[in-house]
Amino acid sequence: MSLSQAFSQSLGVSQTQGRFGVEISDPVEKEKRVNELVQYMLIMDQKKIPIKKRDINRVILKGQNRAFNGVMEEAAEKLLEVYGFKIIELQDKLKDSYILVNNLELNESQKKLINTNQKDNAEMGLVFVILGMIFMNQNVIHEDEMWHALKKLGIFQDDLHSTFGNVKNLIMKEFVRKGYLRTELNTSTDPPTNDIYWGQRAEHEITKRNMLSMVCDINETQPSDWTYQMQLVMQEDQGSQQQEAENSAVPGPSSSSR
Amino acid sequence: MEVFGDGHRLFIQSMMSRGMMNISEVKEVISECGLDVETEFKDKVVKFVRLINQHIGPINLEIRKGLEEENGQPYYILANTAETSISRLSSTYSPNELELFKKLIESIVENEDGKIGSLAAMNLTDKLEKKIGKEEAENFFNRLEDDRWIRKNTNGKISLSVRSIVELDQYIKDVYPDYVKFCSLCTKLCLQGRGCENCGAKFHIRCSNVFFNKQGSNKTCPEPNCRAPWGQVVIH
Numbered sequence A: 001m002s003l004s005q006a007f008s009q010s011l012g013v014s015q016t017q018g019r020f021g022v023e024i025s026d027p028v029e030k031e032k033r034v035n036e037l038v039q040y041m042l043i044m045d046q047k048k049i050p051i052k053k054r055d056i057n058r059v060i061l062k063g064q065n066r067a068f069n070g071v072m073e074e075a076a077e078k079l080l081e082v083y084g085f086k087i088i089e090l091q092d093k094l095k096d097s098y099i100l101v102n103n104l105e106l107n108e109s110q111k112k113l114i115n116t117n118q119k120d121n122a123e124m125g126l127v128f129v130i131l132g133m134i135f136m137n138q139n140v141i142h143e144d145e146m147w148h149a150l151k152k153l154g155i156f157q158d159d160l161h162s163t164f165g166n167v168k169n170l171i172m173k174e175f176v177r178k179g180y181l182r183t184e185l186n187t188s189t190d191p192p193t194n195d196i197y198w199g200q201r202a203e204h205e206i207t208k209r210n211m212l213s214m215v216c217d218i219n220e221t222q223p224s225d226w227t228y229q230m231q232l233v234m235q236e237d238q239g240s241q242q243q244e245a246e247n248s249a250v251p252g253p254s255s256s257s258r
Numbered sequence B: 001m002e003v004f005g006d007g008h009r010l011f012i013q014s015m016m017s018r019g020m021m022n023i024s025e026v027k028e029v030i031s032e033c034g035l036d037v038e039t040e041f042k043d044k045v046v047k048f049v050r051l052i053n054q055h056i057g058p059i060n061l062e063i064r065k066g067l068e069e070e071n072g073q074p075y076y077i078l079a080n081t082a083e084t085s086i087s088r089l090s091s092t093y094s095p096n097e098l099e100l101f102k103k104l105i106e107s108i109v110e111n112e113d114g115k116i117g118s119l120a121a122m123n124l125t126d127k128l129e130k131k132i133g134k135e136e137a138e139n140f141f142n143r144l145e146d147d148r149w150i151r152k153n154t155n156g157k158i159s160l161s162v163r164s165i166v167e168l169d170q171y172i173k174d175v176y177p178d179y180v181k182f183c184s185l186c187t188k189l190c191l192q193g194r195g196c197e198n199c200g201a202k203f204h205i206r207c208s209n210v211f212f213n214k215q216g217s218n219k220t221c222p223e224p225n226c227r228a229p230w231g232q233v234v235i236h
């Protein structure tokens, strides 16, 4: 499998579909669109809101929708090779939208170099706390349970918070929109309440292993005390090992594959 | 030959997050990027940045070196080389906030000393078609300062930082050709500096300090066609 085929697969573009797509015939014109798409993805990603295929077609391809796969494939390659970002196509309700995930393996001091906005960092701290709660609660938490737990941190759903402002909107709308959380309306309760799960961005950005060791550090327990969570960590490790084995089976440009 | 690798990618990501870095920040980041900064630092930075610029050029980005007008400190800045550089900010600020930023740039460029008082800056909101409240405007100016587009000095006066000067260089030249002045010594845009009372030429503080130091005791205007005696230093 070549690198470009690997990209096609990760973008969910099958070879047959590709054949029906229409390439932009002028190479200079295509190069221009690819660069514009790279720039567009980098700018839009700063807000962490998934980038819609519809918007890419409108803003970058200006209606030449059938060139999408070809242009996207090359843009994905540049984003990885030059900027160290992987493009992820989201699934289910977020289908036809994309996020960038950092492909660099960074230690803590390196992470600080790229997260310099204090407000963003505070919000990420809150995201981590909630994701940790969900994970330790076997992958789902009811909204009222979450608010109850957040009270201990001085966060109240109906109050304006000094750092987060309208914290209810931030958690239930913004974090969901950014793909960190996913909510499902649970109608078995009266009145219906929201169940909160990890969102797709969280699944791609954060490993279960890191999450478990972080939670254990905070409440001074051992990862092995948490049987269910350890199982999920093992499953995740197996999954990534499998992927690595598939990747390393092909000779080719290795600077980007890990 | 230096090979483009994860260190360069990390530096680009860091630059995209910060917008600009001073020399000690560059040193810190580059050493986290896996380069030994203890020897031949200057030489290594030049090569490192040049290789990055070759890679980011296609999307109209370039890391440039610039000097802060007020204190002459050098900085590295991630600049957009396309003409529409102010539009790149549109992902960060709302259209109305951008209008206010443009008004701020306008009055700073039009002021001879390259600064504007905080009260005058607040009053710019009256010139907007779509009104912005005073508190909202103050928050916005604070954000511009946090994002290092503007600087506030101890008297609360606002000036454009080196990031704005480098990034918005072309925009300012294009939109305010009648107001902009260029330093006669380095030929670059000069908003804050010293002026000659005789010929009206303008110089960066740092550029003219270097010039006067070389001249010794008989100081004259650095402008070749003027050379009027430089009595007392006039700071506009």
Ligand SMILES: [Zn+2]
Residues within 6 Å of the ligand: B183, B184, B185, B186, B187, B188, B190, B203, B204, B207
């Ligand atoms: Zn100068």
Ligand SMILES: [Zn+2]
Residues within 6 Å of the ligand: B196, B197, B198, B199, B200, B201, B221, B222, B223, B226, B227, B228
């Ligand atoms: Zn003169």
